[in-house]
C-alpha cells in the first residue's frame with residue numbers, strides 16, 4: 001500500500017515508518033525537517049507543516065491510507081525544548097488531513113490520540129487536565 005505518515009519524525013512516527021517499510025509498503029513521510037529521516041528506496045519525504053493545508057494536501061495526494069502521530073505539545077516537553085507551544089495542533093492538523101482526504105476520496109485513517117476521541121472533559125481526571133491542557137485539543141481528534 002501507499003501510506004503517508006504524519007508525525008514521521010516523532011517517537012511513534014519513526015516506529016511507524018520503520019514497520020511500514022519493513023512490511024513492504026511505499027511510505028511518504030511528512031516532516032518539518034526531512035533531515036531527521038533516514039533515506040530508503042521506498043521512502044518519499046514531503047516537507048510541510050500541519051498548519052499549512054497545501055503541504056498536507058500534497059502529502060495525501062495519491063495515497064491509499066493515512067497514519068497520523070502528530071504531537072509534541074506536552075507541557076513538560078515544550079518547556080524542555082524551549083519552543084513555543086503550538087495551540088490546537090491536533091485539532092487543526094487533523095482537520096487539514098480530513099479535508100485533504102475528502103478531496104482525494106480517501107477513507108482509511110489511523111490517528112493516534114492521547115485520550116479517547118469521545119466522552120466529556122469531566123471524564124479526564126482533574127490533575128491530568130491541569131498538567132496537560134492539550135488533552136482538550138486532542139479530544140478534537
Ligand SMILES: NC(=O)c1ccc[n+]([C@@H]2O[C@H](COP(=O)([O-])OP(=O)(O)OC[C@H]3O[C@@H](n4cnc5c(N)ncnc54)[C@H](OP(=O)(O)O)[C@@H]3O)[C@@H](O)[C@H]2O)c1
Nearest residue numbers: 007008009010011012032049050069070071072112113114
Ligand atoms: N509517546 C507516548 O507515550 C504517547 C502515549 C499516548 C499518546 N501519545 C500521543 O501520540 C502522539 C504522538 O506522540 P509521540 O510521543 O510520538 O510524539 P513526538 O515524539 O513528540 O512526535 C510528534 C511528531 O509530530 C510532529 N509535529 C509537531 N508539530 C508539527 C507541525 N506543526 N507540523 C508537522 N509535524 C509536526 C513532530 O515533528 P518535529 O520532529 O518536526 O517536531 C513529530 O514528528 C501525541 O499526540 C501524543 O500525545 C503519545
